[in-house]
Amino acid sequence: FASGSAPPVIWLQGAVCTGCSISLLNSAAPAIDDILLNTISLKYHPNLMTAAGELAVTTLTGAAEAGAGEFILCVEGGIPTSIDGRYSIIGERDGEPWTMLDAVMELGCKAKYVVAVGTCASFGGVVKPSEYTGVRRLAEVLQGSTKNPVINLPACPVNPIVLVGTLVRLLTSGVPPLDAWSRPTEYYGTSVHHICPRLTTPMVQQIGVFGCYEHVGCKGPHTSFTCPNLKWNNGVNWCIDKTNSLCIGCSSPNFPSTPFYGK
Ligand code: SF4
């Protein structure tokens, strides 16, 4: 990965579908190769690195020690806490399982910045309802032990523009203004509804046709995110426009506890 002088980033995965990592790879401006080669020094990423086993664990701990106080810790997914965190094991240290829970607690207080990537890390998301694994959100696990507030970047998956934009913001000017849920107000300061181009169109009674979906359960009025402005797929479309579906509230703290369709 990028030159040694680039700011170190360590990316950990707990209970995940890996969708947020895929979303990172979809970054278009800047493209992912530009990010990895010229912007950050990604020291550890379970999917993107070639190292495995002992080498991977050694690289991870070495990167944290070498960059102590300066690295950015990105956490994707919820953090299982049941049975001492053994539902999510990163590797072994001293012949013992090294869990995601251990790693987050150890590295979280050393990092300069900590970023919860996606809704599962931010709020528990789709993995939280499991009573067996005892998934907790990142800020709950770290409980104020970090140098700076944990920055939540919810959405399922994270929007690559929001992720890369926040990383660049951290590297250039530090922690951005945050809302009550510790989300950057630049991206989460308005509701989807407020800036939706369907706001003044006729209410319709079914999705798939042009119009406003408020009467068929659109969560846009209760969801803070800037999807209509940023869009997805390199600015091509988003959930409502050019897709003709509704907002299911994927960046909300209670996602997915409400039905996707209907009230
Ligand atoms: Fe609001 Fe949804 Fe209607 Fe858009 S489609 S105006 S987000 S209720």
Ligand code: F3S
């Ligand atoms: Fe999520 Fe709603 Fe945007 S479902 S991607 S916040 S339009």
